[in-house]
Amino acid sequence: QLSKISSITVINSPTTSDRLSDRREYLRERPPSTYRLKMASFTKLANSPNTEKYESRRFASGGYNWTFIVYPKENKNEQGAGQVSLYVQIDNTTLLNSPKEVYAEVKFFIYNQKQDKYLTYQETDAKRFSLFKPYWGQPRTKSYYEIANPGAAYLFDNGQVLSGVDVLVTETFNKWEVFSFTENFHNRFYTWTILNFSSLEEDFYVSDEFPIGGRNWALNVYPNGDGEGQGNSLSLYVVAADVESYDEIT
Numbered sequence: 001q002l003s004k005i006s007s008i009t010v011i012n013s014p015t016t017s018d019r020l021s022d023r024r025e026y027l028r029e030r031p032p033s034t035y036r037l038k039m040a041s042f043t044k045l046a047n048s049p050n051t052e053k054y055e056s057r058r059f060a061s062g063g064y065n066w067t068f069i070v071y072p073k074e075n076k077n078e079q080g081a082g083q084v085s086l087y088v089q090i091d092n093t094t095l096l097n098s099p100k101e102v103y104a105e106v107k108f109f110i111y112n113q114k115q116d117k118y119l120t121y122q123e124t125d126a127k128r129f130s131l132f133k134p135y136w137g138q139p140r141t142k143s144y145y146e147i148a149n150p151g152a153a154y155l156f157d158n159g160q161v162l163s164g165v166d167v168l169v170t171e172t173f174n175k176w177e178v179f180s181f182t183e184n185f186h187n188r189f190y191t192w193t194i195l196n197f198s199s200l201e202e203d204f205y206v207s208d209e210f211p212i213g214g215r216n217w218a219l220n221v222y223p224n225g226d227g228e229g230q231g232n233s234l235s236l237y238v239v240a241a242d243v244e245s246y247d248e249i250t
Contacts (some may be wrong), residue, residue, distance in 0.1 A: 022124055023138075027117040030056035032109045033162030035059045042161040043148050046072035058091060062169025064102060064241025065091035069137070070163060072147075084147050086121070088165050089132070090129040101130040105172045108138050109120050111162035114153030118164070126170050187212060191220055209241045216241040 010023035037056055045051055053075070056068040071085035078085065086108040095102070103126040116180040119142070127136045147154045147161060154161060190210045194200070200223045207219040218241045 017063045024122045026120050028120050029117050032166050036059050036164035037159045061167040064094045068165050073144045075139050082143050083140045084142050085139045087135050089135035095131050099172050105168040108167040109164040112153050113156040
C-alpha cells in the first residue's frame with residue numbers, strides 16, 4: 001500500500017499538449033518503494049558509442065518480474081531525442097499462463113539533490129502490459145544536458161544519477177455482483193408441507209425444486225435451528241438451485 005506523499009510540488013511538463021492531460025509531473029520527498037537504480041557513471045554511459053541503454057537486473061512486484069530500463073540520452077524509436085527516457089518491462093515468461101495481460105500503475109523518479117526530492121512522473125491511468133506490448137515508459141523526461149549539468153543537482157558524487165520506479169499491479173477482476181428487482185412474479189407462492197415435524201431427526205431438510213421468475217429454487221429447513229438459532233429456533237432458507245459461480249440472479 002502506498003504511503004501518503006509528504007510533499008508535492010506540481011511543475012510544468014516538457015511533453016506535448018496532448019500528453020499533458022495524461023501525465024502528472026511533481027516533486028516528492030519519499031523515495032521509490034519498488035526499485036531504485038544508482039548509475040555511477042551516467043555521462044560515460046550516455047556517451048558510449050556501443051551502449052544505447054541500461055537494463056537493470058530483474059525485480060519482483062505484484063507477483064511478476066520486471067526490468068527497469070534507462071536511455072541516458074535518447075530512445076530513437078520513440079521521439080526521445082536528447083531526453084532521458086525511462087521504461088519498465090514485464091518478464092514475458094510470466095504472461096504465458098492466464099492472465100495474458102497485466103495492469104499496473106507506474107511512477108518514474110529522478111532524484112534532485114539540491115531540493116532533496118524526487119522528480120516524479122505519473123500517468124493518470126493504469127497501463128496494460130502484454131506479450132504484444134511488454135513495456136511502457138516515459139520517452140521524454142528531462143533533457144540529457146540538464147541532467148548532466150552539475151549545477152542542476154541531478155548529477156552528484158562524481159557523476160552519479162539516482163533514479164527509480166514504482167510498479168503497483170492492480171488486482172485481476174474476479175469479484176462482482178449484479179442485483180435487479182422485479183416487483184411482480186407469476187406463481188409467486190410455494191407451499192411445502194412437512195409431515196410429522198415434531199419427530200424429525202435430521203439436522204436439515206431440502207424441499208423439491210420449484211420454478212419462480214425463470215429460475216429453480218428450493219427451501220432448506222433446520223428443525224432445531226442453524227447458526228445463532230441452533231437449539232432455540234427454526235431456521236428456514238431459500239436457495240437458488242440452478243446457478244453457477246458468478247451467475248446473474250434477478
